[in-house]
Amino acid sequence: MKTDLxxxxxxxxxxxxxRVEAKGINRRDFIKFCTATTAALALPVSFIPTVAQAVEDxxxxxxxxxxxxxxxxSEAFLRANQPTAGEIILDLLSxxxxxxxxxxAGHQAEEAxxxxxxxxxxxxxxxxxxxxxxxxxxxxxxxxxxxxxxDCKKLVQNAAATICVGSCSSFGGIPAAAPxxxxxxxxxxxxxxxxxxxxxxxxxxxxxxxxxIVHFLTFGKLPAVDRLGRPKFxxxxxxxxxxxxxxxxxxxxxxxxxxxxxxxxxxxxxxxGCKGPETFHNCPTIRYNEGTSWPVMAGHGxxxxxxxxxxxTMSPFYRRLPKVxxxxxxxxxxxxxxxxxxxxxxxxxxxxxxxxxxKGGSMEEDKTGxxxx
Amino acid sequence: xxxxxxxxxxTRIEGHLRIEAVIDGGKIVDAWSSxxxxxxxxxxLKGRDPRDAHxxxxxxxxxxxxxxxxxxxxxxxxxxxxxxxxxxxxIRNLIMGIQNVQDHVIHFYHLHALDWVDxxxxxxxxxxxxxxxxxxxxxxxxxxxxxxxGIQDKLAAFAGTGRLGPFQNAYWGHSAYKLPPEANLxxxxxxxxxxxxQKDIIKIHAILGSKNxxxxxxxxxxxxxxxxxxxxxxxxADKIAHIRKLLRKARAFxxxxxxxxxxxxxxxxxxxxxxxxxVGNYLSYGDxxxxxxxxxGSLFFPRGVIMGKDLANVMEMDEKKITEYVTHSWYDxxxxxxxxxxxxxxxxxxxxxxxxxxxxxxxxxxxxxWVKSPRYMDQPMEVGPLARILVAYASxxxxxxxxxxxxxxxxxxxxxxLFSTLGRTAARGVDALxxxxxxxxxxxxxxxxxxxxxxxxxxxxxxxxxxxxxxAQGFGxxxxxxxxxxxxxxxxxQKIANFQAVVPSTWNAGPRDPAGQLGPYESALIGTPIAxxxxxxxxxxxxxxxxxxLACAVHVMDGKGTEIVKVRVL
Numbered sequence: 001m002k003t004d005l006x007x008x009x010x011x012x013x014x015x016x017x018x019r020v021e022a023k024g025i026n027r028r029d030f031i032k033f034c035t036a037t038t039a040a041l042a043l044p045v046s047f048i049p050t051v052a053q054a055v056e057d058x059x060x061x062x063x064x065x066x067x068x069x070x071x072x073x074s075e076a077f078l079r080a081n082q083p084t085a086g087e088i089i090l091d092l093l094s095x096x097x098x099x100x101x102x103x104x105a106g107h108q109a110e111e112a113x114x115x116x117x118x119x120x121x122x123x124x125x126x127x128x129x130x131x132x133x134x135x136x137x138x139x140x141x142x143x144x145x146x147x148x149x150x151d152c153k154k155l156v157q158n159a160a161a162t163i164c165v166g167s168c169s170s171f172g173g174i175p176a177a178a179p180x181x182x183x184x185x186x187x188x189x190x191x192x193x194x195x196x197x198x199x200x201x202x203x204x205x206x207x208x209x210x211x212x213i214v215h216f217l218t219f220g221k222l223p224a225v226d227r228l229g230r231p232k233f234x235x236x237x238x239x240x241x242x243x244x245x246x247x248x249x250x251x252x253x254x255x256x257x258x259x260x261x262x263x264x265x266x267x268x269x270x271x272x273g274c275k276g277p278e279t280f281h282n283c284p285t286i287r288y289n290e291g292t293s294w295p296v297m298a299g300h301g302x303x304x305x306x307x308x309x310x311x312x313t314m315s316p317f318y319r320r321l322p323k324v325x326x327x328x329x330x331x332x333x334x335x336x337x338x339x340x341x342x343x344x345x346x347x348x349x350x351x352x353x354x355x356x357x358x359k360g361g362s363m364e365e366d367k368t369g370x371x372x373x
Numbered sequence: 374x375x376x377x378x379x380x381x382x383x384t385r386i387e388g389h390l391r392i393e394a395v396i397d398g399g400k401i402v403d404a405w406s407s408x409x410x411x412x413x414x415x416x417x418l419k420g421r422d423p424r425d426a427h428x429x430x431x432x433x434x435x436x437x438x439x440x441x442x443x444x445x446x447x448x449x450x451x452x453x454x455x456x457x458x459x460x461x462x463x464i465r466n467l468i469m470g471i472q473n474v475q476d477h478v479i480h481f482y483h484l485h486a487l488d489w490v491d492x493x494x495x496x497x498x499x500x501x502x503x504x505x506x507x508x509x510x511x512x513x514x515x516x517x518x519x520x521x522x523g524i525q526d527k528l529a530a531f532a533g534t535g536r537l538g539p540f541q542n543a544y545w546g547h548s549a550y551k552l553p554p555e556a557n558l559x560x561x562x563x564x565x566x567x568x569x570x571q572k573d574i575i576k577i578h579a580i581l582g583s584k585n586x587x588x589x590x591x592x593x594x595x596x597x598x599x600x601x602x603x604x605x606x607x608x609x610a611d612k613i614a615h616i617r618k619l620l621r622k623a624r625a626f627x628x629x630x631x632x633x634x635x636x637x638x639x640x641x642x643x644x645x646x647x648x649x650x651x652v653g654n655y656l657s658y659g660d661x662x663x664x665x666x667x668x669x670g671s672l673f674f675p676r677g678v679i680m681g682k683d684l685a686n687v688m689e690m691d692e693k694k695i696t697e698y699v700t701h702s703w704y705d706x707x708x709x710x711x712x713x714x715x716x717x718x719x720x721x722x723x724x725x726x727x728x729x730x731x732x733x734x735x736x737x738x739x740x741x742x743w744v745k746s747p748r749y750m751d752q753p754m755e756v757g758p759l760a761r762i763l764v765a766y767a768s769x770x771x772x773x774x775x776x777x778x779x780x781x782x783x784x785x786x787x788x789x790x791l792f793s794t795l796g797r798t799a800a801r802g803v804d805a806l807x808x809x810x811x812x813x814x815x816x817x818x819x820x821x822x823x824x825x826x827x828x829x830x831x832x833x834x835x836x837x838x839x840x841x842x843x844x845a846q847g848f849g850x851x852x853x854x855x856x857x858x859x860x861x862x863x864x865x866x867q868k869i870a871n872f873q874a875v876v877p878s879t880w881n882a883g884p885r886d887p888a889g890q891l892g893p894y895e896s897a898l899i900g901t902p903i904a905x906x907x908x909x910x911x912x913x914x915x916x917x918x919x920x921x922x923l924a925c926a927v928h929v930m931d932g933k934g935t936e937i938v939k940v941r942v943l
Contacts, residue, residue, distance in 0.1 A: 059536065068412050070924045071387045072435020072586040078479075079572040079585065086568045090531050095538045099384045100436075103487045103543035105913055106380035112542045133411070139703075139725035141410040143389060144381045147730035148410075174414060174432045181413030181723065203435060203586050258592060259831040264599040266606025288584035292576045298583035298590050299606070300597040303428060311429070316422040 069130025133182035177311035274301030388923025448849025498554035595831030649794030651897030655760035660852035756856030
């Protein structure tokens with residue numbers, strides 16, 4: 001009888017590796033990438049060859065647009081390691097439009113975008129960075145003389161799938177913080193019902209972006225998401241659940257002030273305002289910059305940047321979460337997390353986002369529905 | 374016949390920038406710079422905890438990440454008169470220093486290079502000749518013919534797919550490209566190497582500040598990253614060693630790749646040493662305190678102002694002489710739109726009066742940008758690495774004088790060549806080189822402090838808002854990669870009453886003022902030759918030489934008289 005051990009890491013077919021090598025990609029790097037991505041997607045190792053085949057030769061067309069953004073997510077993408085930005089640009093994706101990187105400018109750039117949209121209608125992956133301002137008749141953000149509102153709607157409606165990178169395109173982010181001077185909205189508010197996956201975080205974690213793209217290539221649909229449209233593989237657990245300082249929390253060992261002995265020794269940052277108990281994100285496990293660090297590891301509490309409305313709901317950032325810690329503190333933290341998630345889910349339900357995800361993988365159906373509208 | 378052209382979007386920058394220009398007789402005779410996006414973060418800041426401001430302002434920009442954190446932290450510290458520990462000064466210098474180095478290299482290779490380097494021409498290079506050329510300018514080890522052949526094959530395979538991705542539809546083959554194929558191939562190789570390098574060396578930000586972009590480690594009063602050689606959760610000997618390794622890697626690339634490339638490419642484009650000069654006034658706030666004394670006396674890059682290209686006369690900078698105009702910006706001032714206001718007294722009531730999108734041209738006689746027009750003594754000022762280096766050079770800072778003279782001598786150019794598009798690009802290289810060399814000193818000093826048992830990184834004396842005066846105001850300065858950055862904060866009753874940022878790209882990208890004086894971008898474009906109005910590559914060269922950062926540049930100022938926003942808290 002076969003056990004799990006027998007199917008540990010089946011080999012990637014030799015012909016795939018040879019084709020990859022012929023394109024100038026190091027075979028070892030490619031295997032490492034496929035393995036890491038399979039793990040990031042929380043798939044069993046038996047999926048490694050499937051992942052390898054999916055990413056090998058597709059170079060799916062990608063349009064990356066920015067609206068009310070700071071380009072922090074574009075920069076995060078440039079820090080990607082598995083694969084690197086260079087490999088993604090040359091080998092993995094066909095990036096038809098990306099303002100930060102592309103050589104063309106002006107009408108030649110816009111032409112490239114429109115051509116890609118027409119040529120790959122219903123096939124391209126759209127990546128959106130930044131919120132979309134609906135105020136001032138579209139005058140708060142224009143590209144090539146066109147409003148962000150019109151540009152975004154058109155691109156989303158013709159995409160196979162849309163990935164929102166960062167908290168601004170996912171939830172409105174900082175431009176939508178009170179008093180939301182420009183009436184900024186998220187992509188899913190602007191185009192309700194579209195096939196959208198949200199990768200919030202400020203900025204997005206590049207590894208989660210890569211994993212989402214690979215998931216789409218491998219299975220032809222977006223990954224399973226929570227009620228806020230966030231992939232479960234990356235946002236399924238609270239930071240608090242996986243925090244490396246959780247042991248100190250459970251033991252009641254807290255840093256009382258920045259720079260005190262407990263702070264220097266890595267004790268729990270709860271009393272310094274850490275929002276880990278309220279925040280669903282995989283920062284503690286995958287970290288940033290090739291796994292180098294993440295906020296708690298650098299002695300600063302989580303500010304909850306993957307949660308909707310965090311600029312308003314999580315601030316002041318240095319005020320600790322309500323209720324006095326001590327025995328029973330864990331209960332408090334757990335309740336807060338659940339309560340907040342429920343509240344935000346209700347808010348998003350209004351925009352019809354949740355209903356979209358109940359349709360599961362039926363991307364085609366979604367699109368047909370949209371076009372009929 | 375005069376022809377009006379539009380370049381929108383200007384790509385390979387941060388943010389949304391649009392240039393309109395009139396071309397006559399093969400040259401630009403008039404130009405307008407417009408930012409076409411607005412978020413209003415200063416409005417959002419009102420009423421919040423001043424200790425939180427840096428989290429918000431950091432999101433002005435994810436490319437020059439950290440710089441707005443730095444400026445707003447300093448503004449609050451200035452307002453509350455907080456002295457930071459020496460370790461915090463050193464960690465900040467390291468974070469700022471590596472940010473400048475990394476940002477400049479990304480700018481040179483990934484944002485600016487394709488204005489000078491013809492990617493397609495690299496396909497016809499001879500790898501053996503490329504290796505010979507590369508070895509003649511540097512001892513960088515990756516320079517064999519096999520290596521360049523490999524890069525060329527990869528490029529050819531990529532081009533062979535017929536899907537050029539981000540490199541499609543560009544100006545390849547344009548007559549303004551002057552480099553031989555071999556130099557182009559070498560540049561393509563270094564484009565890819567720099568892409569790898571930048572993500573490695575910026576791990577210094579992750580070690581000292583959790584992540585990049587948007588590190589989370591700054592605090593009013595110091596830094597949250599602890600220092601303790603006896604802890605695995607703090608900067609210890611192991612982390613010092615890791616940072617040192619990365620700093621050396623950063624320096625090696627700047628010394629052996631960036632600077633040699635800059636000096637090798639420049640001779641083909643020496644005509645650009647007399648194009649793109651612009652306003653000729655330069656402002657630097659100065660930065661990188663060399664000791665922990667209060668004031669600005671110990672700054673490595675000194676503070677100062679140069680007017681009318683007069684290097685013999687560096688004037689003292691006085692922030693009271695800064696005003697901002699909105700005559701041509703989509704804002705209204707209550708006292709009239711032609712009056713300038715100091716940032717502390719500034720107002721911003723955004724009022725979009727531009728054409729309804731979609732539109733073809735802006736009404737450039739009226740308001741035409743989301744950027745305001747800052748002026749110093751009512752004069753437009755250029756800020757950036759060139760201003761920073763010129764002020765230091767003219768002030769006689771030895772390391773700067775030596776490095777600038779070395780570059781000028783190598784290129785056989787006079788100091789006046791610095792007032793140009795090429796000068797701007799060269800000054801950025803000088804800036805990166807000086808900081809790449811300086812960074813390790815700060816790391817040594819940090820290690821030395823640790824060795825002497827000095828672990829303090831945070832001064833908690835005024836952390837509790839109850840210790841603050843009822844009212845306070847402060848100015849936070851920083852020499853960001855793109856130049857002089859100033860944040861102005863007014864605190865009332867422990868809350869932000871007013872927050873303003875006058876940032877590098879506001880200075881440089883701003884529109885005309887009521888006197889009709891052009892902003893630095895606009896002014897620098899006048900006289901630029903344009904070979905083909907359909908492919909205005911030359912506009913990109915001059916605009917990119919400033920390294921635009923538009924998300925930074927556009928922000929709402931205080932909105933004096935506006936109700937203070939009530940922020941919902943838990």
